[in-house]
Amino acid sequence: MYPWLPFEWIAATRFLREGRMQSLLIIVGVGVGVSVIVFMSALLSGLQSNLVRRTLSSQAHVVILPPEEVARPQRDSTLGPILQKQAQRLRSIDQWQKLRGRLAEMPEIAAVSPIASGPAFAVRGNANKSVTLIGIEPDNYNRIIALDEKMVAGRLRLNAGETVIGIELAKDLGASVGDKLRINSSNGTTDTLTITGLFDLGNKGVNARNVYVGLRSAQTLLDLVGGVSSIDLGLRDMYAADAIALRIARETGLQADSWIKTNAQFFTALTSQKISSNVIRFFIGLSVAFGIASVLVVSVVQRSKEIGILRAMGATRGQMLRTFLIQGGIVGLLGSVLGSSLAWVFLALWRALALNPDGTPMFMITVEPELFAISAAGATLVGIFSALIPARRAASLDPVVAIRG
Amino acid sequence: MAEAKFDGPVLELEDIHKSYATGSEVETEVLHGINLRLQRGEFAALIGPSGSGKSTLLNLIGLLDRPSSGRLLIDGQETGSLDDGALTRLRGRSIGFVFQHHHLIPAFTALENVMMPLLVERGRPDDEMRQRAAKLLDQVGLTAQANHQANQMSGGQQQRVAIARALTMQPSLVLADEPTGNLDTKSADSVFALMREVNVSQQTTFLIVTHDPRLAARCDRIIELVDGTIVSDHVAEVRKQEMPQQHPD
């Protein structure tokens, strides 16, 4: 008996220890439940962050574009035909420098990267590939796409006359770092560039299509001098993209697309996955709660004589209530410790066994320590909560009946 | 012992009735107007046939149950107006229980069982209660068994622990419901002798339900209950002279 432990804790731990087999079984039961929840959560969040990372490896959180023509009020009927003609041409964002300044001041926005991009052809020898020419300011662009980290050969250097291309395109054209590449834009402008680096953005299409040049080079090639075709934004909270895009669109009259909208299908899949995993979690939690409750109900019945004696000796209803609530909490906590350890083992096994054919892991699972903390807190709460009924039963026990029976 | 205690009657019952609701409407009265007084230091036996209401009466006196009507005073304190919490406190402090089936808490050692009434009152264990429990165990001759669990002791030993536990709070009144009912004659004698010893040395009042006429005869006073009424209340001659103020109803 530790001197600092209150009576309720002493009694709770003694009762649990005395009910050895019962306590052990229910703790293992809770542990199995918790391990499934933890393992599933880690797997899902790993899968999710992996998918999100892949999706975002070549996408900005928000892309600002010139307003869509159809969205513009058609009241001025004389403008209609002109705009339709213009749709063939690349359009620039009005006063983008000013807009950029305003965007940079918004606290939610972490990075602003103006882009001049348009269709072009990459020509080398006989090979001729349709590509997307993207003019960037490398420092700002890196804050959004981290292109510099995706370089697999050479370096990301985009001075005048320099370009970096994807590994697929390099393969298609048989080009490598240091080689020359000719770019023909759709309006007839031509430039010859030196390849300074090759990148791998983790997406075959992107690796075959994207051709990065300095912003100025792109502006010249695409006949967009001084203008930009879009502005990429990096946000501090990527899941706030929808709201921020909406706000920007409303305030500027420009089109602002969030990555969430752009990848709506992906997000629907993600959301339904989340819902189904929450349903599974809920039912596991529920069955854990019923398990704890039923074991404690039995324990209260078995101990009714002892409870009666304790009450006769002056133990209060509150003390009896707390004694059983604590038992529930302890079972939950110990179960979650066991469950977390089990989940850790499962995850280690999974890491060792779930491999791509080439031996690399299918995807990274990083388990945040919070997951264990949350599951421990959750299981403890579930334990206390499920102990409510048995504990109240213990508290309301009539000592006369208990002692006689 | 050392504490200044109320020196009027330890227990006063005035016209106590107890009915149980049996079935839907019908109430069965089990106790029909009990009047009883116990003075400090009395050693009384409560006898009577099975079903006469002895346990019912003891539960009322022990504040485990409430009478249907009548006044019940412990140490001069009226109990009818007390709420559940106050009854629990008064019970813990003033009344010790010894039951037929020992009723030690098996998850605890003998020493811890004896500490238990103080532990539930104070909330946390301390050295003082440990020492007091050790002294009480010594008094009942079980120092060697201090760290034994209930299932490691004989019935007589368990009942001795239960008596030590009943004395932990230095109660005014110890209620024993057939304390020797489960014991062989030898153990019964020694448990009875122990209670008598405590009664003499500490002036603790005892009310003992027993079916054993031999043991009842060794009490100072024999109260006989038949069908919920006290039919006789006999004070032994020796004690009568000692306590001239005793006027049984």
Ligand SMILES: Nc1ncnc2c1ncn2[C@@H]1O[C@H](COP(=O)(O)OP(=O)(O)OP(=O)(O)O)[C@@H](O)[C@H]1O
């Ligand atoms: N909770 C209850 N509900 C209904 N009737 C009860 C209840 N408790 C006791 N009784 C009745 O009250 C009467 C007295 O019971 P009690 O247990 O006090 O007798 P007793 O004198 O202790 O008997 P014994 O010597 O067998 O222990 C009995 O008829 C019993 O059936």
Ligand SMILES: [Mg+2]
């Ligand atoms: Mg009885």
